[in-house]
Amino acid sequence: MTALEDRLRNELRAESEQITPDSLPALSLPPHAGRGGRLLSLAYGGGERQAARARGWRGWLTPAAASIVVAAVIAGSGALSHALFRPAAPGGPRSAAVGGTPSAAAAIRAKAVSWILHQVSRSAVVSCDVVVCGDLASKGFPVANLWPLGPQSNDPLNSNLVVATAAVRTQFGPRLAAVYAPAVIAAFGSGKARIEIRLVYPGGATGYRAVQQAAARARRTADAGLLTSSRITFSPTATAQLRGGQIDPRLPQLIATMAQKHPVQIVDFAGQSPGGGPASLLRSVDLAAADPAAHLTRAAYLHWLHRLVNAQRGEYRPTLSRVTLRNGEHVLRIGYLAPSPLS
Amino acid sequence: MGPGDGMSDAGTPADAGLGVTELYQAHALGLTRLAFVMLGDRQAAEDVVQDAFCGLYRAWGRLPDHGHVLGYLRVSVLNGCRSAVRRARRVPRPLAVPAAASAEAVVLVGEEQRAAVAALRRLPPRQREALVLRYFVDLSEYEMALAMGVSRGTVKSTTARALAALGRMLREDR
Numbered sequence: 001m002t003a004l005e006d007r008l009r010n011e012l013r014a015e016s017e018q019i020t021p022d023s024l025p026a027l028s029l030p031p032h033a034g035r036g037g038r039l040l041s042l043a044y045g046g047g048e049r050q051a052a053r054a055r056g057w058r059g060w061l062t063p064a065a066a067s068i069v070v071a072a073v074i075a076g077s078g079a080l081s082h083a084l085f086r087p088a089a090p091g092g093p094r095s096a097a098v099g100g101t102p103s104a105a106a107a108i109r110a111k112a113v114s115w116i117l118h119q120v121s122r123s124a125v126v127s128c129d130v131v132v133c134g135d136l137a138s139k140g141f142p143v144a145n146l147w148p149l150g151p152q153s154n155d156p157l158n159s160n161l162v163v164a165t166a167a168v169r170t171q172f173g174p175r176l177a178a179v180y181a182p183a184v185i186a187a188f189g190s191g192k193a194r195i196e197i198r199l200v201y202p203g204g205a206t207g208y209r210a211v212q213q214a215a216a217r218a219r220r221t222a223d224a225g226l227l228t229s230s231r232i233t234f235s236p237t238a239t240a241q242l243r244g245g246q247i248d249p250r251l252p253q254l255i256a257t258m259a260q261k262h263p264v265q266i267v268d269f270a271g272q273s274p275g276g277g278p279a280s281l282l283r284s285v286d287l288a289a290a291d292p293a294a295h296l297t298r299a300a301y302l303h304w305l306h307r308l309v310n311a312q313r314g315e316y317r318p319t320l321s322r323v324t325l326r327n328g329e330h331v332l333r334i335g336y337l338a339p340s341p342l343s
Numbered sequence: 344m345g346p347g348d349g350m351s352d353a354g355t356p357a358d359a360g361l362g363v364t365e366l367y368q369a370h371a372l373g374l375t376r377l378a379f380v381m382l383g384d385r386q387a388a389e390d391v392v393q394d395a396f397c398g399l400y401r402a403w404g405r406l407p408d409h410g411h412v413l414g415y416l417r418v419s420v421l422n423g424c425r426s427a428v429r430r431a432r433r434v435p436r437p438l439a440v441p442a443a444a445s446a447e448a449v450v451l452v453g454e455e456q457r458a459a460v461a462a463l464r465r466l467p468p469r470q471r472e473a474l475v476l477r478y479f480v481d482l483s484e485y486e487m488a489l490a491m492g493v494s495r496g497t498v499k500s501t502t503a504r505a506l507a508a509l510g511r512m513l514r515e516d517r
Contacts, residue, residue, distance in 0.1 A: 004459070004510050005478060011459045012479040016376035018385070024375060025389055027367040027396055123386065140430060144390070303516075310461065 108189035109135065112163060112197065115186055117141060119273070119283075120161065120197075121315060121337035127156035127200075128163035156180050157202055160339055164196040182208040185338055187275030199279050199339050212278065215342035220245035222343075226252045231259040238266045241282060246271075248281040248340040250316055255285065258308060262296065267331050273338070284335030286323065305332060315341070359403035367396050370413060374420050380475055381424040383464050391423035417480075417490050421472060428468050462512040470505030477502055 113135045116126065127147040128136065137143050147159045149168055156162045156172075162181040169176060181198035182205035188195045201208040223242040226232065232255060234242070241247060247269055258264050265288035273280035287305075289298055296304065302322075309320045315336075323333045371392060378388035395416050399406075406412065463471055469491070476487045487498045 002506075004506065004513070008459045008463070008474065008509065009478045011457045012380050012463075012475065015457055015460045016380050016479065019372065019376045019379050019388070021372050024371050025393070027364060027371070027393070307461075 105189075105193040108193050108195055109165070112186075112188045112195040113139065115188070115274070116161075116163070116197065119186070119338050121339070123315070124161055124337075124339060125159040126161045126163060127159040127168075129165050129167040131167070132163045132165060132195075156200060159200055161185070162198045162200055164198050166192050166194075177205060179204045183212070183279030184275070184277045185280045185340075186273040196275075197338075211342060216245045216278075218343040219247065219249055222249065223247055223252055226256060229256070229259055231263045233263070233265040235267055237268055238285075241269045246282050247285075248283040248336055249343050250318070250336050250341065251283070251285050251334070254308075254312070254316070254318065254334065258305075261308075262301070262304065267325075267329070270333075270335075279340075281340040283338065283340055284318075284333055286325070286331040286333050289322070289330045289332055302332065305334075309334065359400055362403065362409070363396055363400045366399070366412060366416070370416060371396070374416060377417070377475065377480060378420050378424055380460070380463075380479055381421075381471065382427055383460075384427075387427050391420055391427060394423050395419035414486075414489060418492075421490060424472075425468055458513060458516060459509065462509050462516065465512060466505055466508055469501055470508060473498060473501040474505045474509065 117139055122142055125145045125147055127149050130148050133146045133148045136146055157180060181200045183199040184196045185199050186197040227242055255264060267286040267288055269282040270284045271282040306320060309318055318334045318336045321333050324330050375388050375392045378391045379385055382388050398419050399416060463474055476482045476490055484495050484498050488495045
């Protein structure tokens with residue numbers, strides 16, 4: 001055996017040992033379909049499902065159950081679409097659920113769905129009405145992490161985000177903002193067709209406000225520490241953003257780690273959360289494509305960054321891309337997915 | 344081996360449930376590790392393995408030979424990994440990621456030490472599969488051919504090409 005084969009064998013073994021026997025989830029089997037039989041109900045009992053959620057905020061949807069959910073979502077989306085967007089009866093009032101034209105509402109929904117697909121972590125559990133859940137499922141968002149809301153559903157506290165459409169607002173009323181999901185991290189459209197992406201916080205609005213203020217103070221303190229580093233260069237905009245405590249706390253942690261190895265030049269922090277409130281932190285940073293002080297070629301600098309980013313795990317693993325700004329400057333953009341931790 | 348080898352034909356749902364549960368207890372760890380080294384994503388790996396066992400449960404009554412269930416499961420897991428990789432490509436974003444450790448220097452050290460695994464994950468799926476089956480699962484060429492659904496000659500050439508590419512990547516990364 002060559003040294004490379006030996007090394008590969010050892011590394012694979014070491015890598016695989018991250019999966020330990022006690023960390024394996026329990027097996028959840030679907031109802032037996034038999035030969036050509038039909039599946040009649042969701043696959044798992046409440047106990048297993050709750051246990052699975054407790055393990056990682058995600059349910060074990062087996063393929064059979066997943067297909068049922070998707071089918072239900074798609075069927076439901078048609079029904080709800082029909083209910084929400086049906087043309088007004090002659091002389092009668094228009095559907096009270098959604099204002100504006102169906103095509104305008106659909107366009108707003110498409111924007112919200114697109115934002116979720118590009119900006120929300122796939123490990124986040126998203127509560128949504130059947131229409132939005134159907135759209136998300138059909139576009140590749142993990143079905144297991146979708147929590148369809150409707151007359152028969154529970155509250156959305158099991159999820160991380162709620163897509164607050166007219167149907168969801170009607171279902172939960174003022175409790176949505178006061179009890180379940182107090183903060184808006186992105187919003188699309190206006191009026192009854194407005195769709196908000198809200199952050200679920202189990203303590204409700206009061207608890208969230210108290211924690212948010214403390215978290216903002218903690219962020220400002222931590223970010224001020226970053227500003228004192230001699231190995232990090234900031235643009236005036238970035239300096240102001242850091243002093244305001246507007247940055248996703250994962251970014252300063254990563255930047256501090258980077259600066260330990262090579263100097264870093266920050267062009268700007270950016271957020272991709274239209275209409276978001278204070279809970280919508282800036283989740284990406286633009287770095288100069290190469291820092292002369294790092295004494296690395298552009299390619300080597302990029303390679304180093306790539307390896308560093310890939311070494312991160314879980315919600316701390318960002319995306320890395322090369323972007324050309326409007327002024328023609330080429331930057332490296334490191335971005336995290338929503339939702340941001342508070343501190 | 345474990346359950347599944349020489350297991351009697353079982354037609355009822357209860358028998359299927361019992362049989363699949365025994366198999367899960369015996370092989371879930373190894374199969375999840377296999378999916379994890381293929382995908383690098385714990386949650387996706389667990390999903391793939393869960394899907395494979397659910398598939399086995401549904402197909403239990405139709406299986407011609409319960410003595411080769413482990414091979415069936417391994418092929419299901421590999422197919423699931425291929426699907427997961429394809430899905431990840433369609434949507435240019437990371438797969439669902441494990442809720443685990445944070446951005447710490449310790450992790451960087453770990454990553455440095457597993458450069459070969461990192462390079463392996465940049466190989467084309469077939470080559471990655473060949474190396475994982477050969478050097479992690481320790482399958483023979485014949486077993487690899489069965490698992491990958493190709494000929495032994497293809498297994499040999501794919502493995503050789505993958506090793507060469509891996510060596511090149513590691514030299515370039517230095």
